[in-house]
Amino acid sequence: MLKGMLEGKNCIWLVAVLILMFLLPLILPRFYIYLLSIILLTGLLATSLNLVLGYGGIFQFHHAVFYGVGAYGTALMLTRTELTPWLSFIVGPVVAAILGLIMGWICIRLSKLYFGMLQISLGSLVWIIIYRWYSFTGGDDGIHGIPLPEIISSQNGAYYFTLIVTLICLFLMYKIIKSPFGSALQGIRDNPVRCEMIGINVKIHQLLALVIAGFFAGVAGSLFVVVDTTVFPDMLFWTLSLEVLIMCLLGGWFTFLGPMLGAAIIIALRTFVSTFTVYWALVLGIIMMLVIFFLPNGVLGYMEEKLKRRIIEPVIKE
């Protein structure tokens, strides 16, 4: 019952936040709407990373590659083909998911750290190809001024599109985590040997998780195309992947909404810090160190701990 109460309280909060999110474009200036859209899609990216990292225990060090490939897939479809534009928003994520399958298949036979480092390397390979292939991807210039369907080409249109797609994706990911598949994944994270013993095919589960995470990261990439109407190779650079990792860590990676919160904090902070200094990396590095040393479970994890202590401890004492 205690748990139910907590969830009920959270539910009211969530609904309030959602209503606010839908009303915000009426009051906020343009720039903040753009910023909110970026926060939403980056939060989606971080949440998809957390699906494999926090819940699957897989060292996914190069998640940005799926984000970038999803974006490039969508952007290339929109600029180079005459197909209906809506199709390209599916093609991008699907390409990212296929890439997740290929990279996962190559990497999955390696253990944790090997897996992560090989993945960084493969991701860099994809980055180099996109960076060098001028005739196809536009090289280091990227692609600008991508044509969009009428309804989402305005700033508010893009915002609402991002908001709705992000919400749907979050809901789907939540369902995946709560499904038997999600439970198996968490079991594998905690004890892979035992899971193998009771007949769970560990590798297949992990591979499927990588494909799913790749897909949702690709969705985030497609949303970036909608919001910014550009793509550029830095979207796949490995430093971005580690920044997304930090978002998960900062928000709390054993919580579902933690990565979203982490993304919001980092992006808001970056916008704020960049207004008066160019040394954002220095600030980010120091924040990362503080989080690693003092907040290993992230902001939400910390709050949850506090909450538990405040509510449960008196009950135990009684």
Added chain:
Amino acid sequence: MSQIFVGLSRTVILFIVSSGLSLILGVLRIPNVAHGSLYMIGAFMAFTISKVFGGGDLGFWLALIGAPLGVALVSLIAERGLFQYLYEREHLMLLLLTFAVSLVFGDLVKIVWGTEYKSVPVPHVFQGFVNLFGELPFPLYNLFLLFVGPIVAVGLWLIVNKTKIGKISRAAAVDREMVGAVGINVSWVFAIVFVIGCLLAGLGGVLVAPTVSVTLGMDHTLIIEAFLIVIIGGLGSIWGALLGALIFGLTQSLGILVWSQFGIVFPYAAVIVVLLFRPTGLLKSTW
């Protein structure tokens, strides 16, 4: 043919940097992303030292000694101040911490040295070309690199296999608690190994400085290559790092010859092929 020699001198740089990375990975289990930054700092320090001494020969030789020592000092501060508290934590935390450190280092370099490109002059002794086999003009400096590589390899092998600190660190890599139990201060052993590894990164930075323009961001590409070399060689194996660097350097230089636009893809392809058949690297690793 001359492309092979160019590839070999590139191999030397890659080997020196990645052997340090491999040492740190093998003994301390730190996936040190900041290794590339130390390489960059080494190159920038070499620039400053050689400039202070007039850009001549003396400046270069002093830089060759001074810059790695400077990098070693920086790494010692980082290790004692930050890394030593996290050895028992997960690899992921260590990786993120080293990334945080590399971000801070990157901006510190920007603050100290600015954003312009820097260049370090080639010392007079090594200016000019030699003719290999009578017809191949080959830069003398690159020939010098080809001599330095084996010296570093043998020296490192001697340190790891013949000296006391090497033996202790190898034992600590296998079972750090047992080493601590026989009365050895493991914490300082780790610090020494870490500093030696970072010193190699700095040395690589100094050696590469006369051949490229010293610039911000030179750490980002190198660190990925170094990681790849360590992975295909086998984590913690010095000869593995040499072999990996050879494969990487040669496929890179020959690849550019075959297909100039995408030649850079070949080393990565080689890595994938190696790992498909030998997932834990070519040589026996300490992991």
